[in-house]
Amino acid sequence: MTAEELEQIAQSTRAEYAKFDHEINVCMGTGCLSQHSDRLKDVLANEVTAQGKNAFVRRTGCMGLCAAGPLVLVDPEETLYQHVKASDAETVVKSLGGEPVAELECNLREHFEEQVHIVLENSGHIDPEKIDDYIARDGYKALLIALTEMTPAGVIHRITESRLRGRGGGGYPTGLKWSTVAKATGETKYVICNGDEGDPGAFMDRSVLESDPQRVIEGMAIAAYAVGASKGYVYVRAEYPLAVSRLTACLRDARRRGLLGNNICNTPFNFDVEIRLGAGAFVCGEETALIASIEGRRGTPRPRPPYPAVSGLWGKPTLINNVETFANIAPIIRNGGKWFASIGSERSKGTKVFALTGKIKNTGLVEVPMGIKLREIIETIGGGVPDGHTLKAVQTGGPSGGCIPANLLDIGVSYDALMAIGSIMGSGGMIVMDDTSCMVNVARFFMEFCMTESCGKCIPCRSGTAQMFTLLTRITDGTGTMEDLELLEDLCSTVKETSLCGLGQTAPNPVLSTLKYFRDEYIEHIVHKKCPAGVCPIKAPVTASVEVPA
């Protein structure tokens, strides 16, 4: 494959589609598929033939607005239809070239206008299993530029210049990580893509892998060139069968096109990728645990240093980045580091994909520039809390994160700002809670998660999470005491400071942040034996507490 050949594929693919007057894109991400959008696509295709329209019906990845699925996007008009049923196919096809079908139109301009799509630029526009669709939208151009015009050091320089930070949650500077692996001595090095999206309530990685898998493969190949690796692994959850099957198909196509394998693009660069399935262990999102799992062992973390960059998979220098981090690489190489660094806030550059869910009108996937106010995400893009309820908190970072109260909605979303208020950026789960959610119960929910997911290797995490869970259960039962609360706070700091890995070190975060902002709810449970939201199963009888009359 040469640059000319790549350009030729892109042009002929574009020319092929240009023959059609219309393109009907049918979302076949997991959300819409669960509402049978696959059948809808077939019906639409039959309808196009029956009505003799010159239109192309395409399967695409996620369009983001899962709540309004199944979604259909008609190009070039850019008309978005929501809740499309098979019985609507006739009307939709009939309307092509004329007035759009008003009752199906999705008019959420503000939902889309506030977003900036880099990672999701192809989602909903290409068929994820057609490599030529990806190439037609500048796919693999970045890999060719890197291989033929840049040195590995030049690639790393560009990534450093972009000031991209790891999107898995930690926010470690990607360029710095790459250069550490590049400098590490050793013939054999590995690149691993962390797709073990264990945070319950997050589905960014899944969506990227389902909607635009080639982008991740291209990012990995560029990374491998930069650090000097020739073998890569994508570690993906077995719970994501669609992502696995699309990724498998894409790897096969990339090999066929000579974009993976030996002597890629007639250069000495060799690279290939294998898929490794996770098996349902949250702790495997931690890099050393993930490596143990790829090696076929129990996913238990080990102390660092040595960091995987020096001694990782099978003791070799290993680069581990998250799916979304790799998805950012190709655009940075194509458009330059400065371009990327011009988007976002002072210390957090680019965009972030969030899975916006919970008590919010427009649930789904959104991509926003860093630094955007949380309020804008919730109110403008998300459409606010439905059914007349009021917003109580926004949870970010999953079991490692915290709850942000409604009065802090005006902070800008960045790694540092979220950290400063006791939460974290995390991988991108953003769960909105309204007045029907009990914050103590939420803390208990996350603690149960961490307790079950603790690998058991270190005592603070293994016992600490279990003890904290017991205390939280007592409080939600109405049998807790103020001493319990004190003990809980004490345990939080012990577990945070003494656990071996990130799971344990961050497990107390949901408790700490709810204690910080919603302490009154804890007190209400303990002292007045009441759950303000009416969620907790208060067991204890209401004791006749003697109230001293004023």
Place this chain on the structure above:
Amino acid sequence: MPAFTPPPLPSDDKRWKIVNGTMRKNGFARYALIETLHTVQSSFGFLDDEAIRFVAQSLRVPLSQAYGVVTFYHYFNLKPPGKHTITVCTGTACYIKGSGKLLEAAEKRLGIVEGQTTGDGKISLMAARCVGACGRAPVVLADGELQGQMTGEQMAEQLERWIVE
């Protein structure tokens, strides 16, 4: 040193050949343990003692280590699933939207707790950590098919259909 000969297949069930295929593809290397267990589970539906022993021997992994891996990862089942499986997602988005009540209702109707199968082997009740369809919460998987925005009534109907089958 004599070359290692993998143990014979436990029976002439064709599925063992698929399992063996995974191990051969990986050159019977120890790191193929999890991959192989995945193949066993997708072929047989669960992992029994015989399967774990066979895989451990074939990959020259101590049985204790193989068993440790099987029990460490939630995805692996040691018991055969029922004829039907209902999986309630208990991820955060589903929890906020009331998946706890769904799970409770299913437990009550079936008379079993999460992770068990009814006595007649008809229905297994599972809880998933998160299936990543949070945009459609609360989510239930009926025999693997994802159903979003699930209500108590819808789930009850599904269970009744299976029960009378």
